[in-house]
Amino acid sequence: MDNDKIDQIIKNHQGKDNSLIQVLLEIQDENHWIPHEVLDRVSKKLDVPLSRIMQIVTFHKTFSLIPKGRNELHVCTGSACFVRGSTRLIDKIQNLIGIKPGETDSELKFSMETSNCLGSCNLGPEIIVDGKHHGRVKPDKVKDVLKKYE
Ligand code: FES
Numbered sequence: 001m002d003n004d005k006i007d008q009i010i011k012n013h014q015g016k017d018n019s020l021i022q023v024l025l026e027i028q029d030e031n032h033w034i035p036h037e038v039l040d041r042v043s044k045k046l047d048v049p050l051s052r053i054m055q056i057v058t059f060h061k062t063f064s065l066i067p068k069g070r071n072e073l074h075v076c077t078g079s080a081c082f083v084r085g086s087t088r089l090i091d092k093i094q095n096l097i098g099i100k101p102g103e104t105d106s107e108l109k110f111s112m113e114t115s116n117c118l119g120s121c122n123l124g125p126e127i128i129v130d131g132k133h134h135g136r137v138k139p140d141k142v143k144d145v146l147k148k149y150e
Pocket of ligand 1: 077082116120122126
C-alpha cells in the first residue's frame with residue numbers, strides 16, 4: 001500500500017470522531033492487512049502513540065498484522081457442518097490451493113479460517129467467501145466455488 005493512499009485515507013478521516021479506528025478499518029479493508037510501517041505512519045500523522053494503535057489492532061480480530069489474501073475463506077466446522085463433511089472441504093481446499101486453516105497462499109489470493117456455527121446449519125457444509133455463503137458444498141464442487149474469485 002503506497003504512502004499517498006494511506007495519506008488520503010488519513011486526510012478523509014482526520015478531525016472526525018473515531019478517526020483513528022476509521023483510518024485503521026479502511027486500511028485493513030483496502031489492503032487486507034496492516035504492515036508495521038503503515039502503523040508508524042498513522043501514528044505520526046494522527047499524533048497518536050504507537051502503543052495505543054497496537055492496543056487496538058491486537059485486540060480486535062478485524063485487524064491483521066500479517067499478510068492476508070484478497071479473499072477471506074471460512075469453512076464452518078460447527079457440529080452440523082462437521083457431520084456433513086466440512087473436514088473433507090478443508091482437505092480439498094488444501095489440495096487445490098495448498099493452505100491450511102490460518103494460512104494464506106503465496107499469491108495472497110486466499111486466506112482460510114475455520115468458523116464456529118454460522119446459524120445456517122441446514123445449508124451445511126458451508127464455505128463462506130468474502131461474506132458470501134456457499135451451502136451444501138461437496139468436495140468436488142470446491143474448485144467451482146473458488147474459481148469465481150480473483
Ligand atoms: S454448523 Fe455450520 S452453520 Fe451451523
